[in-house]
Amino acid sequence: xxxxxxxxxxxxxxxxxxxxxxxxxxxxxxxxxxxxxxxxxxxxxxxxxxxxxxxxxxxxxxxxxxxxxxxxxxxxxxxxxxxxxxxxxxxxxxxxxxxxxxxxxxxxxxxxxxxxxxxxxxxxxxxxxxxxxxxxxxxxxx
Amino acid sequence: xxxxxxxxxxxxxxxxxxxxxxxxxxxxxxxxxxxxxxxxxxxxxxxxxxxxxxxxxxxxxxxxxxxxxxxxxxxxxxxxxxxxxxxxxxxxxxxxxxxxxxxxxxxxxxxxxxxxxxxxxxxxxxxxxxxxxxxxxxxxxxxxxxxxxxxxxxxxxxxxxxxxxxxxxxxxxxxxxxxxxxxxxxxxxxxxxxxxxxxxxxxxxxxxxxxxxxxxxxxxxxxxxxxxxxxxxxxxxxxxxxxxxxxxxxxxxxxxxxxxxxxxxxxxxxxxxxxxxxxxxxxxxxxxxxxxxxxxxxxxxxxxxxxxxxxxxxxxxxxxxxxxxxxxxxxxxxxxxxxxxxxxxxxxxxxxxxxxxxxxxxxxxxxxxxxxxxxxxxxxxxxxxxxxxxxxxxxxxxxxxxxxxxxxxxxxxxxxxxxxxxxxxxxxxxxxxxxxxxxxxxxxxxxxxxxxxxxxxxxxxxxxxxxxxxxxxxxxxxxxxxxxxxxxxx
Numbered sequence: 001x002x003x004x005x006x007x008x009x010x011x012x013x014x015x016x017x018x019x020x021x022x023x024x025x026x027x028x029x030x031x032x033x034x035x036x037x038x039x040x041x042x043x044x045x046x047x048x049x050x051x052x053x054x055x056x057x058x059x060x061x062x063x064x065x066x067x068x069x070x071x072x073x074x075x076x077x078x079x080x081x082x083x084x085x086x087x088x089x090x091x092x093x094x095x096x097x098x099x100x101x102x103x104x105x106x107x108x109x110x111x112x113x114x115x116x117x118x119x120x121x122x123x124x125x126x127x128x129x130x131x132x133x134x135x136x137x138x139x140x141x142x
Numbered sequence: 143x144x145x146x147x148x149x150x151x152x153x154x155x156x157x158x159x160x161x162x163x164x165x166x167x168x169x170x171x172x173x174x175x176x177x178x179x180x181x182x183x184x185x186x187x188x189x190x191x192x193x194x195x196x197x198x199x200x201x202x203x204x205x206x207x208x209x210x211x212x213x214x215x216x217x218x219x220x221x222x223x224x225x226x227x228x229x230x231x232x233x234x235x236x237x238x239x240x241x242x243x244x245x246x247x248x249x250x251x252x253x254x255x256x257x258x259x260x261x262x263x264x265x266x267x268x269x270x271x272x273x274x275x276x277x278x279x280x281x282x283x284x285x286x287x288x289x290x291x292x293x294x295x296x297x298x299x300x301x302x303x304x305x306x307x308x309x310x311x312x313x314x315x316x317x318x319x320x321x322x323x324x325x326x327x328x329x330x331x332x333x334x335x336x337x338x339x340x341x342x343x344x345x346x347x348x349x350x351x352x353x354x355x356x357x358x359x360x361x362x363x364x365x366x367x368x369x370x371x372x373x374x375x376x377x378x379x380x381x382x383x384x385x386x387x388x389x390x391x392x393x394x395x396x397x398x399x400x401x402x403x404x405x406x407x408x409x410x411x412x413x414x415x416x417x418x419x420x421x422x423x424x425x426x427x428x429x430x431x432x433x434x435x436x437x438x439x440x441x442x443x444x445x446x447x448x449x450x451x452x453x454x455x456x457x458x459x460x461x462x463x464x465x466x467x468x469x470x471x472x473x474x475x476x477x478x479x480x481x482x483x484x485x486x487x488x489x490x491x492x493x494x495x496x497x498x499x500x501x502x503x504x505x506x507x508x509x510x511x512x513x514x515x516x517x518x519x520x521x522x523x524x525x526x527x528x529x530x531x532x533x534x535x536x537x538x539x540x541x542x543x544x545x546x547x548x549x550x551x552x553x554x555x556x557x558x559x560x561x562x563x564x565x566x567x568x569x570x571x572x573x574x575x576x577x578x579x580x581x582x583x584x585x586x587x588x589x590x591x592x593x594x595x596x597x598x599x600x601x602x603x604x605x606x607x608x609x610x611x612x613x614x615x616x617x618x619x620x621x622x623x624x625x626x627x628x629x630x631x632x
Contacts, residue, residue, distance in 0.1 A: 003631065007557050011608055014553075018605045021383070025597055030375035037383045041224075041231070044387060047556045048235030052631070065227070073379075076369045085360040091352025093360065096216065099369045104223040108420075111227035112413055115234065119409040124238060128632045129405065135628050136246045 006053035013043045034073040042066040049123070056122045061114030065107055072102030153466030154295045157333070157473060158310055164326045165310075168318025175506035178319030179250045179489050185324050185401040191414035192331030193324045194398040196478035198389075199334060199422050200280075201287045204472045207423070209449035211430025215363075215371020217378040219430070222423045224386030229419070230412040236390055237408055239555040239629055240399045246625040250400060251486065252393045252551060253494035258626050259554050262562045267498025268569040270490045272546035273393050275573070277487035279539040280394075281521045284480040289525065291476065294453070295469050304522060311477050312518040315484045316511045323481045324401065330474030331418060337471030339421045340464060342428030348459050349432040350439070359431075362438035373592065380597035388544030388600060390552040394482035422475075425468070429455050488513040538576050541596035545572035548600065549607035555630060557611075558622060564611030571606045575599035 017040035024033035042062060049058050075098060082093035089097040115123070176182050185193070210218040243249050247258050252273060257266040288311070289304030296303055314322040349355050359367045370378040390396070402408065433451045436442040436459075445454060452472075456465040492509045496502065503509050549568040554560045579595035582588040588595070622630070 004558055008559060011553070011557055011559070015605070015608045018601050018608070021601050022598070022605070025376060025380065025594055025601070028374070028376050030379055033376055033379050033383075037379060037386070040383070041386055044390070044552065045231050045234055047553065048231070048238075077375060081364075081368060082360070083364065085357045088353060088356055092356055093367055095369045096356075096367055099216075099220075099223075103220075104226055108226040108416065111230035112416060115230040115412050116409065123234070124405065124408065124632070131628060132242060132245055132632065135625050139246065139625050 003050075003053045006050055007047065010043055010047045010050065014040060014047070017043060031074060031077050034077055035070060038066060038069040038073060041069070051122065057118045058114055058122065061110055065110050065114075068106055068110065069103065072098060072106070076103065147462050147465070149462040150295060150466040150469050151297075153463075153470050154473060157470040158307075160329055161314060161326050161477065162310055164329065165314030165317045165322050168314070168322035168325060172318050172321050173507070175493075175510060176250065177321055178507050178510045179485065179493070180244075180397070180400045181320040181324045183244065183401060184403045186403060187407045187410055187414060189324050189328050190398055190401045190407075191411060192418060193327035193401065193478075194395050194415050195418045195422060196327040196331035196334060196474070197398065197482035198392065198395045198479075199419065199475050200284060200479040201291065201472050201476035203423055203426050204338070204468070204475055205287070205291075205449060205452050207426035208429035208433070208451045208455075209447075211371075211426065212433055212445065212451040213448035214373050215366040215368065216427075216431065217369060217371030217373045218381075219427055220370075220378045220382045221385050222426060224382055224389070225419050225423065226416065228386055228389040229415040231386075232390055232396065233408055233412050235552050235556065236396050237399045237411065238405070238632075240396060240551075241402055241405045241408060242629045242632060243555075243626065244400045245405060246629060251489045251494055252397055252547060253490070253498075255555065256550055256565075257497065259622070260550070260562050260565050261623070262566075263498045263500065265550070265562060265565045265569065267495060268566065268573070269546065269550060270494035270498060272542055272569060272573055274487055274490040274495070276393075276539040276542045276546075277483045277490065277517075278521075278524075279542075281480060281483045281487065281517065282524050283539075284476050284483065285521045285525045288473070288476045288480065291469070291472050295473070301526065304525065307473070307477070308480075308518060308522050311480050311484070312515060315481045315518070316514040319510060319514075320401070320485055323478075323485055326481065327478050330478045331422075333467065333474045334471045335418050335421045337464075337468040338423065338425035341460065341468055342424035344460060344464065345425075345428035345432035345455065349435040354439075355431055355435040358435045358438040363434060366434060377591040377593045380591075380593040384541065384544055384593065384596045384600055387548060387552075388540060388596075391544045391547030392540070393486050393543060393547060394479070396547075396551070397486060425452075425471075484514050484517055487517050491517075538580055541576045541580065541599055542572065544596070545576055545600040545603040549604050553604070553607060558627070558630060559611060560607070561611045561614045563614040564607045564609075567610040568603045568607035572599065572603040575602050 017036050020036040024036055076095055079095050082095050172178055240255055243255055249255050253266045253270040256269045285308055288307045289300050292303035292307040293300045314326055365372050429452050433455055437444055456468055488510050491513045492503050492506050546569055550565045576599045579599050583590050583595045
């Protein structure tokens, strides 16, 4: 797929997320808003990370991030209220534990490691920098 | 509230002296507009990361945040939760593009990048205006908080304390520009990390650990410990949305990508910024949760003002040495943010707005210094004369940055089909949408839950950007320049 076509497809996905978010916020549907926010966020990451129409090695970790956040946020919304003080996970009520570990902490290694491990080979390669230097030399020579 | 204690006074005075000394040191090293606005593009990874973190974390994290949690429960912590991935997102979406653009075009400000992408003065001017508008609000709030905290620490009246502390910020901001900004940020950021992380562990320990905290709160205030606290779920999720996507449009943070001396250092940027940022916000969670638990355990009387949570905890439960470090951390958080806003506000007035009108400032460096002084004086006058209005404008600032800058920069630099018409329509929507929605909600004409107006304004501006771009064809002369196209492709 050409890079422009890929960009347009991701932008259409973002547009769809915007519509879903607007509906969800106006008629107060937290589950839909939560899911829409996650899809929106990952789509924005994709538009930044995609290169020549492909996500390359980032496809799996970004899919993982999407699934993790979708499951965590929808589960936090759907789970019943915690009422039993004797039922704690690592000292926290289960829904709070899921919020802290699923929504806050678990995305950390996925985002950081996938960025770090693919940076040199995909996000910004020596070849990219070489192209940039050539382009700068061409433009300054004009 | 917090009695003036000698050790706190000594630590805070030492802090101010170090900041002033860095200002003097950087005075001789600041010689050009590039030095003044982007630290000469010669900053290493750690310094740039601490500068970005310190600029992004204001005094709100140390005072307002714990107060918000005390009042509304732990749902308020969702504001910070996306911080675990937003820096990586920022590097993918805007960091790489901005830094590479600086490589080929020598851009120094966010409106410079907008100009390179869209090649239109009106769009550049609108983005500069949005930044200036947000800066004025943020700067006013920071100066107001600076006066209040300095007055507490030094036991002075508000005006004297404001003049003293704002004078220090003005001195190093005008003298050393962003060179002083970055190196004071390194010192300030280090204090913030130490103060926040230490206080977090101390607060959780003081309240008896997580199990005792949870048990006490579930028995006395069960809603406090529900994931959304006492707020509607839609409000909490709106915060999560606005603070995750909105992070891509905060000019005082994303312009720090220009500072890096080598684009390859972007590799480690998310690691260093994310970890320092997460450590710096721990104080919010620690005090925000510990104080209600201590009240539930009968060890502390309920507070008359939620915003007193941090100061009461520091006064009653922490050793003086830690209280002193935290107070220095609060001053550091406020000053580093104020310095960043002075700098980008000056850049908007000296560089971006004149360029939008087709003018070129003959000596951006000298005028940068003059305008920095002018903005500081103006902010102090506003704080003294219009304290209430400044607080209101301050609440718009994050939303304005988010809805105005995210579409044109975060999407604009990644989507070649985006058009000038889309960018202009989105900027107008962002500016009017935020002001109208927030004002109507405050007046009571619109009944929207907290945080929802900012989310709607941001969704609307992105929606308008995409729809108008698809609906309009690229006009003549709207072709993206070869070098900018390459930056977008890489």
